[in-house]
Amino acid sequence: LQQQHRIKTTNSKIILARKLKNTIRKQWYQRRVREMNAVVLSYCISKCAENMLTKISASEFQKDGVLCVCAHPGWVQTAIGNAGEKELGVTGELTPEESANHMVDLVEKITEEHNGKYLMKDFVTLPY
Helix, strand or coil: CCHHHCCCCCCEEEEEECCHHHCCCCCHHHHHHHHCCHHHHHHHHHHHHHHHHHHHHHHHHHHHCEEEEEECCCCECCCCCCCCHHHHCCCCCECHHHHHHHHHHHHHHCCHHHCCCEECCCCCEECC
């Protein structure tokens, strides 16, 4: 945006929610190399793009008073979160309602020190 078109805002936030296994350092993708197909490849690339979007947006919009973070909603008891129930006997740790409450709490409490980071519900910073 050109400087003359900037509008100063207060308490504005952009939150991108994503799962922990999508971190580049987690190396989840290495187990998928043999299975690599367009779906897996496009999924991995979209997560990298989301990381970059967070970092660039955090830098660009901070001067306008807008904070931008990635937030991990926790292991949620959804169809996807419970996918390992049959094979492993495990399910998500949080109900959708609990996860939503944690996310609302995070949104309400993030400050400039969190800008551009990838956060868990308890404000632990995760690696991109």
